[in-house]
Amino acid sequence: MNPQSSHACEVVVMLEHGLHLSPAAQIVKTAQGFRASLIIQKGDRKIDGKSMLDLMTLAAERGCRLRLEAEGEDAEQALKAVVALFESNFGLVLPSNSQASG
Amino acid sequence: MEIRRGIAVSPGVAMGPALVLGSEGFRVPKRMVQVDAVDSEVQRFRAALEESVQEILLHEQLAAARLGPHYGAIFAAHRELARDPKLSTEIERLIRERNFSPEFACSRVLRQHARTLQNLGDRYFAERANDLFDLEKRLLRHLLGEPREEPMQLNQPALLLAHNLTPSETANLDRRFVLGFSTEIGGKSSHTAILAGALGLPAVVGVGPFLANVAGGETVIIDGNDGLVIIDPDEETVARYRDADARQKSVAIRLKSLGPLKAETLDGVEIKLFGNIEFPSEVDHCVQCGAAGIGLYRTEFLYLDGGCEPTEQQHYEAYCRVARAFPGRPVVIRTLDLGAEKFPDSMQQVIEASPNPTLGLRSLRLTLQNLPMFKTQLRAILRAASQGDIRIMFPLVSTLLELRQAKWILADVSEDLQEEGIEHNPRIPVGMMVEVPSAAILADEFAREVDFFSIGTNDLIQYTLGVDRANPAVSHLYSSADPSVCRLIRQVVAAAERHRVSVSVCGQMSSDCLFTALLVGMGLRELSVSPNSILEVKQAVRSMTIAQAREIASRAEIFDVSRDLESYLRGELSRFSPELVH
Missing domain, CATH: 3.50.30.10 (Phosphohistidine domain)
Structure with a gap:
């Protein structure tokens, strides 16, 4: 395993009210479960994905594009886990004006 | 604007x-600390932080258990925030490097972040600043060891x-x-x-x-x-x-002159006006307005002030103070009428959100399940009743069995006092609030077992119409003038007359002079009103005859919707007492 392993990708916030308290807490909790660091970047601003305070003040609203960057031996798994949160929309229902399938 | x-x-x-x-209101006692106290101040901050985290955890568990995981998640997020090492590092740095007191440092750091959120221009994120204020308050409370003041x-x-x-x-x-x-x-x-x-x-x-x-x-x-x-x-x-x-x-000045005058109709029938009070200190105002006594002494404040259960002596002193202010006049003490959700408790917010608190464990139901607390109050009332014309009233009675149980406990307490040789009044008049429709419907049956009725219109309306008037979406349905409510009041008055028990009205309805003529016309001769309304209601009483009032009450029966009855009553009031129309 490569201790310097680094993985990155982009996600879009689909939550109606943006990345608010409870989704932010889910990210922090998930990221803390890995050794890898997680940097979240919005525009020029980079924050620590393991810090609730940082995530709250990042104020990522709906439609916002975020770059996620994980670094460390389990970076790949960490990134996958966090991306999965975004993909499931944090277990919350999508806003009604978004496209529903079927 | x-x-x-x-x-x-x-x-x-x-x-x-x-x-x-x-x-803001938290007074931060000092902004700086001595250099040699820095280590102990950091320790103090860490302890407060740990207490806060534990407190949030407790809220999280309770909220999740009672309200569902969704509510628990809010507190879980608060906990993540409190545990964020970035936050504590930032605060500790201010204490160590700039000799800030932990209180000042917490306040400063959290407020800085809150401001950032508020300045983002997004309403939803700006509201999240409250979550930071919430943590600030919590930390300050633990640091200062006192409620906000x-x-x-x-x-x-x-x-x-x-x-x-x-x-x-x-x-x-x-x-x-x-x-x-x-x-x-x-x-x-x-x-x-x-x-x-x-x-x-x-x-x-x-x-x-x-x-x-x-x-x-x-x-x-x-x-x-x-x-x-x-x-x-x-x-x-x-x-x-x-x-x-x-x-x-200018109207108020004119009304003031009515203080020493009787609440008498133009044809000389006295309507006894009593005051509704919450604090003993309000009796002075009632005396000045010439009240006939206290028709409703709410005792909840004794429980809410100070955050712990009052002692028998505290009850006793408060009751005696009111009785002494009205020598020889009745003072009706209502036993605890709180909902479980009203108890001073850091969980208040969470429990308030529980479904249907008004149909739940509150008032007499609550006291009947907390006998030691109930008996403490009953002892104090019975003892104070030897010092004046004190009467006791049970709130929110919904069945005869409840009433009998409450009376049985009262008798039991009286017996204890007798055995202990403590002065009290074993023959205290016992009354009940008629505020649940079941009590109004069975008024004849209840009348056989009490000395007096007091119609609590606030709850009676709420329960009859099934409307929570605090809910803006349905509060338009809440009306004192609803024909259903008026009919129930008539039935209760009639039952009281048949069984020769006295009856009064003590809800907000009786404090509104719009309804004075209607109530008097329905046969009520006693009204218990808020101290601020005594003079207005007195003025209304003094400007009509019993015959007029009866006429108004009889015409009122025609209306089948509250809006029509209200506008009819407004018309009548502006005819015989125009200065009282708001």
């Missing part, structure tokens, strides 16, 4: 500079605007400096609302989020008559309110 509509809970108008209560720190007149005020905070407001208040949450029947009425402070609650739109010091009008909060009013509005104020003052 911005006009916000809320729920009017205490009449009157106040205008002045706004004091916005966030967590902000409202008492005022030293110049202002209008208090807050998200919420607890009943104890409301009770502690300094009337010299607080001209009125408005809160984002709260409803008409909350204790905060009742206390506002008792203090005579104009108040509007349940306004919804508006604090973000007001700057401290900005001119605000609180219109407790119409339930409006006007932020930064224009000149025309200010002038309009000034005129109305002047008119009201």
Whole structure:
């Protein structure tokens, strides 16, 4: 395993009210479960994905594009886990004006 | 100018500079610490932080268990925030490097982040600043080891605007400096609302989020008559309110002269006007207005003040004080009428959200399940009853079995006092509130087992119409003039007459002079009203004859919707007592 392993990708916030308290807490909790660091970047601003305070003040609203960057031996798994949160929309229902399938 | 509509809970108008209560009110005792105390101050901060995290965890578990995981998640997020090492590092750095006190450091760091959120321009994120304020408050509370005391720190007149005020905070407001208040949450029947009425402070609650739109010091009008909060009013509005104020003052001066006069109809029939009070200190006002006694002494404040259960002696002293102010006149003490959700408890917010609290464990139901607490109050009432004409009243009686159980416990307590050789009145008159429709429907049966009825219209209306008047979505359905409510009142009065027990009305309806003629016409000869309304109701009584009142009550039976009855009554009032029409 490569201790310097680094993985990155982009996600879009689909939550109606943006990345608010409870989704932010889910990210922090998930990221803390890995050794890898997680940097979240919005525009020029980079924050620590393991810090609730940082995530709250990042104020990522709906439609916002975020770059996620994980670094460390389990970076790949960490990134996958966090991306999965975004993909499931944090277990919350999508806003009604978004496209529903079927 | 911005006009916000809320729920009017205490009449009157106040205008002045706004004091916005966030967590500013926490007095940070000192900003700096001695260099050699830095280590111990850091320790103190860490301990407070740990206590806060534990407290949040407790809330999280309770909220998740009672309300569902969704609510628990809110506290889980708060906990993540409190545990964020970034936050504690930032705070500790200020303590170590700049010798800030932990209180000052916490406040400063959290407020800086809150400001960032507020300045983002997104309403939803701006509201998240409250989550940071929440943590700030919690930390400060643990650091200072005391409840917040902000409202008492005022030293110049202002209008208090807050998200919420607890009943104890409301009770502690300094009337010299607080001209009125408005809160984002709260409803008409909350204790905060009742206390506002008792203090005579104009108040509007349940306004919804508006604090973000007001700057401290900005001119605000609180219109407790119409339930409006006007932020930064224009000149025309200010002038309009000034005129109305002047008119009201001149009516008030005229009413004052009625104090020593009897509440007698033009044909000489006395209507006994009693006062509804919350605090012993309100009796003076009732005496000045010439009240016939106290028709409803609410005892909840004893429980809410100070946050712990009052002792028998505290009860006794409060009751004796009221009885002494009215020598030889009746004082009706109502036993504890609180909902489980009203108890001063950091969990209050969470429990309040539980479904159907008004149909749940409250009032007599609560006391019958907490006998030691109930007996403490009953002992004090029985003892105080040997010092004056004190009567006891049970609230929220819904079945005969409940009434019998309460009476049986009272007899039991009396027997104990007898055995202990303690002076008391074993023959204290026993009455009940008629406020659940079941009690009104079975009024004949209940009348055989009590000495008096007091019709509590607030709950009677709420339960009869099935409407929570604190809920803005349905509050338009709530009306004292609903024909269903009027019919129930007639039935109760008739049953009381048949069984020769006395009956009065003590809800908000009796304090509104719009209904005075109707109630008198229905046969009521006793009304218990809020101290602020005694003179107005007296004026209404003094301007009609019994025959007129009967005529009005009989015509009132024609109306099948509340709106029509109300406008009919307004027409009648403006005919015989125009100055009382608001």
